[in-house]
Amino acid sequence: MKSIKTYLLVSKQISLSFLILIAFVGLQSCKSDKGREVDDPVQLQKDNVIQIVTENMDFQMPDTIPSGWNTFRYKNLSPQTHFFLVDKYPQGKTIKDVRTLVIPVFDSGMKLINEGKSEEGFAEFGKLPEWFSEVVFVGGSGLISPGNIGETMIKLDPGYYMVECYVKMNNGVFHSSMGMIRELIVSDKVSENTELTTDIRINISSTEGIVISDSIHRGLQTFAVFYKDQIVHENFVGHDINLVRLSGNADIEALDNWMNWADPKGLIDPAPEGVTFLGGVNDMPTGSTGYFTVTLEPGNYVLISEVPNPSSKNMLKTFTVSE
Incomplete structure (x- = not known):
């Protein structure tokens, strides 16, 4: 019988390989688009804020950013709910490695699972390269509803990253499969930003859940989210923080159920009625x-x-x- 530690490691590999596969498919979809390419108008602004804009299934943003503390201002101009998640890859690994070393294994594993052969399918993932365990989710925004802007600050080391969104279309297709995936280089040059002054402190952990340490008031507020721990949950990803504004017809139970992407009805367009996602801090x-x-x-x-x-x-x- 496998130990719990082994199970979590395998689960983590499955999670990472799954998200990276979706990312790769999305990249290929983008390459096959015969439409007119538009010059990326988004630049690193003078106030050291990195602008990200989504108009359809895209991330308009710089290709290279400095290391250190970076503030991302994500403007969602599309009709769907999105987030951005930043994944750090091991040195020397690129999308080419995903295509040659991951896709065949993941395709065969998923084929078996879809045929109802779950045990064989999960065993197939044991053939994934060991370096997948080194891919790390390093943050990003929480979910952001159409027409809203979210602002998130995270600290990044130099290296090779990918930016993705895996919310699902109403037909169950991941946004990353539709083009919401791109490479990001974080350079050795260090940004001039420093950590923000905090109004509200939040701790999150698998043992205590979300713990809010300060009173929350109206107006401009900066939340600090400290990850006391991180684990692989049943849907193969870690916990994060999303801020939601509720209107009169909001159904908390429906929102609770919707937050699981592994459920066919979860993390899918449209979002539950009466909720507006305002951002947060990703995994x-x-x-x-x-x-x-x-x-x-x-x-x-x-x-x-x-x-x-x-x-x-x-x-x-x-x-x-x-x-």
Whole structure:
């Protein structure tokens, strides 16, 4: 019988290989697009903020950014809900390695699973290259609804990264398969940014869930999210923080169920009625801190994690901002 440690390592490899496969398919989809290419107008701004714009199934952003603390301002101009997640690859590994060393294994494994041969399918993933365990999710934004802007700060080391979104279209196809995947180079040049001054501190862990340490008030607020630990959950990804504004017809139970991408009805367009996603901080390693800044109007809100049944893990926290 496999040990728990071995199971988690295999699960992590499955998670990483799955997301990278989706990313690769998305990249190939982009390359096959015969439409007119548009020059990327997004540049690193004078205020040291990296602008990311999504108009359809794309990330318009610089190809190379400095290392150190970086603030990302993500503007979602598309009709779907999105996030961006940054994945750090081992030195020397590129999308070519994914195509030659990962795709055949993952294709055969998924084929077996789809045929109902789950045990054989998961065993197939044991053929994945060992370096996949070195790919690390290092943060990004939380979910952002159409027409909204999210601002997130994370610290990045020099290296080769990919930026992706794996929310699903209403037909179940991942956004990364539709083009929401791109390579990102983080250079040795260090940004001039420093950590933000914090208004609200949040700890998140698998044992305690979401713990809010400060009162939350209206106006411009900066949240610091500290990852006390990080584990692989049942849907093969780690926990994160997403801020949601609720309207009168919002259904908390529907939101709770929707946050699991592994459910056919989860993390899929459209988002549940009555919810507006305002950003947050995506999956990060143990001991990491990320920041997000948002203007809070009076009303009802939720902090929630993209894991199966977040309410059962104390990863769904409601709060009210007063007048």
